[in-house]
Amino acid sequence: xxxxxxxxxxxxxxxxxxxxxxxxxxxxxxxxxxxxxxxxxxxxxxxxxxxxxxxxxxxxxxxxxxxxxxxxxxxxxxxxxxxxxxxxxxxxxxxxxxxxxxxxxxxxxxxxxxxxxxxxxxxxxxxxxxxxxxxxxxxxxxxxxxxxxxxxxxxxxxxxxxxxxxxxxxxxxxxxxxxxxxxxxxxxxxxxxxxxxxxxxxxxxxxxxxxxxxxxxxxxxxxxxxxxxxxxxxxxxxxxxxxxxxxxxxxxxxxxxxxxxxxxxxxxxxxxxxxxxxxxxxxxxxxxxxxxxxxxxxxxxxxxxxxxxxxxxxxxxxxxxxxxxxxxxxxxxxxxxxxxxxxxxxxxxxxxxxxxxxxxxxxxxxxxxxxxxxxxxxxxxxxxxxxxxxxxxxxxxxxxxxxxxxxxxxxxxxxxxxxxx
Amino acid sequence: xxxxxxxxxxxxxxxxxxxxxxxxxxxxxxxxxxxxxxxxxxxxxxxxxxxxxxxxxxxxxxxxxxxxxxxxxxxxxxxxxxxxxxxxxxxxxxxxxxxxxxxxxxxxxxxxxxxxxxxxxxxxxxxxxxxxxxxxxxxxxxxxxxxxxxxxxxxxxxxxxxxxxxxxxxxxxxxxxxxxxxxxxxxxxxxxxxxxxxxxxxxxxxxxxxxxxxxxxxxxxxxxxxxxxxxxxxxxxxxxxxxxxxxxxxxxxxxxxxxxxxxxxxxxxxxxxxxxxxxxxxxxxxxxxxxx
Numbered sequence: 001x002x003x004x005x006x007x008x009x010x011x012x013x014x015x016x017x018x019x020x021x022x023x024x025x026x027x028x029x030x031x032x033x034x035x036x037x038x039x040x041x042x043x044x045x046x047x048x049x050x051x052x053x054x055x056x057x058x059x060x061x062x063x064x065x066x067x068x069x070x071x072x073x074x075x076x077x078x079x080x081x082x083x084x085x086x087x088x089x090x091x092x093x094x095x096x097x098x099x100x101x102x103x104x105x106x107x108x109x110x111x112x113x114x115x116x117x118x119x120x121x122x123x124x125x126x127x128x129x130x131x132x133x134x135x136x137x138x139x140x141x142x143x144x145x146x147x148x149x150x151x152x153x154x155x156x157x158x159x160x161x162x163x164x165x166x167x168x169x170x171x172x173x174x175x176x177x178x179x180x181x182x183x184x185x186x187x188x189x190x191x192x193x194x195x196x197x198x199x200x201x202x203x204x205x206x207x208x209x210x211x212x213x214x215x216x217x218x219x220x221x222x223x224x225x226x227x228x229x230x231x232x233x234x235x236x237x238x239x240x241x242x243x244x245x246x247x248x249x250x251x252x253x254x255x256x257x258x259x260x261x262x263x264x265x266x267x268x269x270x271x272x273x274x275x276x277x278x279x280x281x282x283x284x285x286x287x288x289x290x291x292x293x294x295x296x297x298x299x300x301x302x303x304x305x306x307x308x309x310x311x312x313x314x315x316x317x318x319x320x321x322x323x324x325x326x327x328x329x330x331x332x333x334x335x336x337x338x339x340x341x342x343x344x345x346x347x348x349x350x351x352x353x354x355x356x357x358x359x360x361x362x363x364x365x366x367x368x369x370x371x372x373x374x375x376x377x378x379x380x381x382x383x384x385x386x387x388x389x390x391x392x393x394x395x396x397x398x399x400x401x402x403x404x405x406x407x408x409x410x411x412x413x414x415x416x417x418x419x420x421x
Numbered sequence: 422x423x424x425x426x427x428x429x430x431x432x433x434x435x436x437x438x439x440x441x442x443x444x445x446x447x448x449x450x451x452x453x454x455x456x457x458x459x460x461x462x463x464x465x466x467x468x469x470x471x472x473x474x475x476x477x478x479x480x481x482x483x484x485x486x487x488x489x490x491x492x493x494x495x496x497x498x499x500x501x502x503x504x505x506x507x508x509x510x511x512x513x514x515x516x517x518x519x520x521x522x523x524x525x526x527x528x529x530x531x532x533x534x535x536x537x538x539x540x541x542x543x544x545x546x547x548x549x550x551x552x553x554x555x556x557x558x559x560x561x562x563x564x565x566x567x568x569x570x571x572x573x574x575x576x577x578x579x580x581x582x583x584x585x586x587x588x589x590x591x592x593x594x595x596x597x598x599x600x601x602x603x604x605x606x607x608x609x610x611x612x613x614x615x616x617x618x619x620x621x622x623x624x625x626x627x628x629x630x631x632x633x634x635x636x637x638x639x640x641x642x643x644x645x646x647x648x649x650x651x652x653x654x655x656x657x658x659x660x661x662x663x664x665x666x667x668x669x670x671x672x673x674x675x676x677x678x679x680x681x682x683x684x685x686x687x688x689x690x691x692x693x694x695x696x697x698x699x700x701x702x703x704x705x706x707x708x709x710x711x712x713x
Contacts, residue, residue: 034658
């Protein structure tokens with residue numbers, strides 16, 4: 001009798017579940033995290049929870065390798081094969097929105113009021129994407145190095161000035177202990193250059209493009225502030241203060257831990273390994289080169305593709321994923337910065353007193369999103385090449401002028417990318 | 422005098438073998454580095470790159486990277502996909518391109534030389550220039566399968582195979598080889614009443630071993646190394662080939678040991694295929710050189 005009751009209950013539950021599943025409308029989702037099992041597990045948990053939480057939608061994810069994800073999405077957009085939900089790198093979002101790959105999100109924006117600014121993907125006055133985390137860069141060193149060199153420990157309130165920063169590098173160089181005083185990560189190419197180095201330019205008072213109109217780089221990338229930045233940048237390599245573009249990738253990976261460098265300009269994603277190596281690791285704020293200390297912001301975010309016939313369902317999933325517990329899960333799994341203070345308190349690394357809590361404060365205090373314009377994708381590549389050329393000894397003024405012309409020509413070719421005077 | 426000559430001969434032989442050994446070492450070192458690195462933890466791997474230890478099985482050696490590679494990505498699926506796509510494409514390509522070359526070489530038809538010129542001219546067109554138009558085309562093409570008529574070839578094996586079956590280089594290789602076959606054989610067969618199909622099947626192809634091997638190896642390498650095309654036409658993991666799969670290993674904290682293990686695994690089919698075809702390939706190259 002008991003057995004029969006159990007079987008009947010199981011049959012009933014299966015039938016109800018099957019009926020519910022059959023009634024749900026399929027939503028396809030693409031994600032950039034293939035090859036990262038921890039990230040995939042968190043995302044799958046959110047999807048499973050969402051699918052079980054309601055009877056209207058059934059999300060299924062297809063993962064792509066990050067390195068080729070953007071190319072896959074662009075190709076799919078051309079072929080008319082986009083899914084309902086896609087994730088997009090923050091600085092690329094305006095380009096995809098402008099190109100018609102994305103449609104505005106239909107979520108309750110009061111739910112993201114307390115988010116850090118970086119994960120909010122606004123363009124043209126509309127919210128197109130939202131991130132479940134942010135990323136930040138800091139000047140990594142050891143307290144013992146600061147003490148040995150007799151240096152003041154900079155704080156968010158009082159970061160190093162340019163003079164103090166250069167003094168620190170010269171002091172480290174004078175010891176003869178290090179291959180180079182500073183590891184900038186020149187071995188990493190691609191988006192690392194604009195993400196990690198354009199904040200230096202912005203701290204000098206320059207930028208990749210004039211943000212008041214987004215119609216020209218004139219004055220922003222080749223004005224006095226940008227020239228001062230370029231000279232300073234070139235000096236780092238000319239004076240053997242940092243390894244240049246020929247830096248060995250292996251040295252970038254482990255050089256700081258191996259004692260080759262006194263300081264390393266690196267991201268919160270690398271912090272865990274460094275903390276495991278040195279118990280006196282400190283993460284210092286970016287120096288202030290005159291226009292305030294800056295670091296980059298915005299990482300991967302979720303959006304709804306323009307091809308989706310169910311933007312309400314896709315938005316419902318994204319809104320569901322914004323719960324603090326999921327933001328904390330992602331942070332605990334892959335070490336990225338939760339976008340809300342309440343989620344940060346739920347994490348091992350970013351809660352008050354946590355080993356990486358400083359990154360949350362850094363993001364809040366110093367983060368500046370990369371230029372919010374469809375033209376950014378070209379500006380980033382032009383900037384990367386210009387920085388590499390200057391590091392290799394090219395004339396600063398000529399290089400920045402040429403980069404400015406190239407960016408301006410691209411903006412003109414694309415009729416201002418939707419921006420107007 | 423004879424003694425001096427023998428000495429010179431011996432010396433020349435030693436020098437020759439030293440030079441050949443050096444060249445062999447230069448070619449084999451990258452493979453050796455890959456295999457040795459696949460056995461080491463990432464941190465040791467990076468440290469060893471600064472010395473000759475990079476080429477030696479020293480330190481903390483094991484197969485953990487292989488296990489980790491299989492848990493990070495469906496390696497076996499990627500290898501299966503690549504071998505399947507490559508194998509089918511190579512077989513179909515050898516058959517169809519040799520048929521085309523046979524026609525260009527032995528049959529007389531109007532516009533033959535012009536068409537051959539156009540086929541050979543496609544050699545100078547980089548694939549990247551036609552990738553997007555081809556993508557737009559295959560995304561709309563019809564196909565009749567078990568589910569009836571469907572439009573769009575994306576996310577299938579056929580989209581990775583069919584556009585690559587015929588190519589100018591393979592046709593060109595066959596044409597060049599067929600031109601050097603004795604015409605008397607063909608004429609004698611015709612006099613005996615053989616059909617063109619019989620001549621192709623019973624006379625020409627049995628003599629085409631070297632060029633078949635060359636074309637097969639070249640096609641195999643092109644297909645096995647496919648990256649851009651599958652990247653844009655395949656959005657489902659179940660159809661991804663090995664080169665797109667390689668991207669799974671480039672994360673924020675790149676697992677170099679796993680990358681080397683993955684590369685070692687996916688190199689095995691290439692080496693095996695080359696070793697099988699090696700004799701015929703060298704024979705083909707050598708004979709081309711003599712005739713050149």
